Amino acid sequence: MKDKLIEKLIKAEEKRQAEGLELIPSENYVSxxxxxxxxxxxxxxxxxxxxxxxxxxxxxxxxxxxxxxxxxxxxxxxxxxxxxxxxxxxxxxxxxxxxxxxxxxxxxxxxxxxxxxxxxxxxxxxxxxxxxxxxxxxxxxxxxxxxxxxxxxxxxxxxxxxxxxxxxxxxxxxxxxxxxxxxxxxxxxxxxxxxxxxxxxxxxxxxxxxxxxxxxxxxxxxxxxxxxxxxxxxxxxxxxxxxxxxxxxxxxxxxxxxxxxxxxxxxxxxxxLTPAFKKYTKQILKNAKVMAEVFRKNKIRMIGGGTDNHLILADVYGSLGVTGKEAQDVLDEVGITLNKNMIAEDPRKPMDPSGIRFGTPAITTRGFKEKECRRVAELMILVLKNKNNKKIKESAHKKIKALAKKFPIPKKFV
Ligand SMILES: Cc1ncc(COP(=O)(O)O)c(C=O)c1O
Structure with missing residues (x-):
């Protein structure tokens, strides 16, 4: 590419996507x-x-x-x-x-x-x-x-x-x-x-x-x-x-x-239209259910009480005293991308609400199954509960990076 500035940014974005885990429920990877x-x-x-x-x-x-x-x-x-x-x-x-x-x-x-x-x-x-x-x-x-x-x-x-x-x-x-x-x-x-x-x-x-x-x-x-x-x-x-x-x-x-x-x-x-896609979408649901199960076990309130689809909306402020923005930032630090989100009847403001919204479409595209999703949910909660503990965050970041490396973003799905 002749435009080196843009080429560099494309490469940097490829690296960011490859090394981190994408949990924003509206994002995915295309073939x-x-x-x-x-x-x-x-x-x-x-x-x-x-x-x-x-x-x-x-x-x-x-x-x-x-x-x-x-x-x-x-x-x-x-x-x-x-x-x-x-x-x-x-x-x-x-x-x-x-x-x-x-x-x-x-x-x-x-x-x-x-x-x-x-x-x-x-x-x-x-x-x-x-x-x-x-x-x-x-x-x-x-x-x-x-x-x-x-x-x-x-x-x-x-x-x-x-x-x-x-x-x-x-x-x-x-x-x-x-x-x-x-x-x-x-x-x-x-x-x-x-x-x-x-x-x-x-x-x-x-x-x-x-x-x-x-x-x-x-x-x-x-x-x-x-x-x-x-x-x-x-x-x-x-x-x-x-x-x-x-x-x-x-x-x-x-x-x-x-x-x-x-x-x-x-x-x-x-x-x-392929059978592989059908299998993929069923796995998205299974993965989301497993993550919800981990959140439930840890007594973190979820709006709607769990999930029937690909996403979870968790009240991290009400359950852990961590605001949505703090949660988004600290999870970003360890290589997990998701978004802060207002929850129903939220006592907080949109720029720093009570909730986080996350989902499984992108990590399922990477090939994550229930085992990996359970691990990611556990790491998320560990980090949220220890948001100021550098050692725990560094260790979690290493584990996230290793998972991302083990499951590279595929180039072909069928
Ligand atoms: C339910 C729903 N409708 C519409 C849109 C808007 O789509 P776009 O951002 O592609 O304009 C979104 C995007 O997040 C959405 O979630």
Missing amino acids: EDVLKANGSVFTNKYSEGYPGKRYYGGQENTDAVERLAIERACKLFNCKFANVQPLSGAPANVATYFALMEPGDTIMGMDLSHGGHLTHGSPVTYISKIFKFIRYKMKNIETGEIDYDDMLKVAMKEKPKIILAGFSAYSRELDYKKFIKIAHKVGAITMADMAHIAGLIAGKAVRNPFTDGFDIITTTTHKTLRGPRGGMILIRDNEEIAKKIDKSIFPGLQGGPHMNNIAAKAVAFGEA
């Missing part, structure tokens, strides 16, 4: 083939429009790539229509809102402090100035059970156009049938933002909202799905909705699609 497609000459091409209906010439290869990505996405999630052009998860959500609502309309999503995402209506987003967001919450923070009764009551009163399931920091399975029942009562469309668990759905490790009759799924492609950074919108079977979504992405929100990124999505979907 060499996904990287190759993402770095391909498709980045040179403008392809505004959709396959067969483009504004520029020279589309014989881009059309084929996008058709393949769509076909594989539909097979993977068992639906009829897919738009693979969203540049990421946030624009996928914004485009869906605009496709189905008028300014001032109401949408019901999970409360941010109970696990929802910024794009589900945080007051700091532009969309919150355009649409009215109403919330549902957990009924019981210790079990993670959603308050479906209150949800119905509020929905009957507010008549949302969309009822949105989905989360960034929630560890239990949602009861999609209950969402649908409420939506039918108020005439709302059901939308599931499955950004975090898309890979788990694709691998059939958790339930697919389409099986219960959800209308739309939005997602990122770079988390458990193990593809390039990007987004996608899936429509179960309603062609009218699919047409509105297409128009909303282009020309409504975006310009030319990033065809290199769509090629990489197609490769990742191909990988996700």
Whole structure:
């Protein structure tokens, strides 16, 4: 590479990823083939429009790539229509809102402090100035059970156009049938933002909202799905909705699609269609359960009481007197990356909350099984309980490095 400054930084990032353990639940490692497609000459091409209906010439290869990505996405999630052009998860959500609502309309999503995402209506987003967001919450923070009764009551009163399931920091399975029942009562469309668990759905490790009759799924492609950074919108079977979504992405929100990124999505979907991927997603769940077990044994409170998916949200401040920021920093020191996170009804502030959020998608890609995950959880707790003990931290760091060395990031998955 001619640009030595950037080359050096790429190498440094490769080293950081290789030597540390990645526990941020929204991160993962892609295969060499996904990287190759993402770095391909498709980045040179403008392809505004959709396959067969483009504004520029020279589309014989881009059309084929996008058709393949769509076909594989539909097979993977068992639906009829897919738009693979969203540049990421946030624009996928914004485009869906605009496709189905008028300014001032109401949408019901999970409360941010109970696990929802910024794009589900945080007051700091532009969309919150355009649409009215109403919330549902957990009924019981210790079990993670959603308050479906209150949800119905509020929905009957507010008549949302969309009822949105989905989360960034929630560890239990949602009861999609209950969402649908409420939506039918108020005439709302059901939308599931499955950004975090898309890979788990694709691998059939958790339930697919389409099986219960959800209308739309939005997602990122770079988390458990193990593809390039990007987004996608899936429509179960309603062609009218699919047409509105297409128009909303282009020309409504975006310009030319990033065809290199769509090629990489197609490769990742191909990988996700293999039996090896199914096995991978089941292992993600087993690994998360083992880590939760260690936290439970050590009497560390977990929001929702444990996990049914890939992530755990632990109240380290309430249980150990270590703040989320302190925990994130001290674990960083020993080679474990995760993120501080607000917990439901958090007495602390977002920049130094009570919780940490961590998960198993990336370490499972490395080949970690239950034994290694148990060890990592034990080391995490040891470090958190001894955050000022240099000797213990040094010893833990050595063990983490050794684990990372023993399980290098694979380049191929199939
Ligand atoms: C549930 C959910 N939706 C949407 C997004 C936004 O995705 P992106 O960061 O790719 O825009 C995220 C990202 O964390 C997410 O967790």
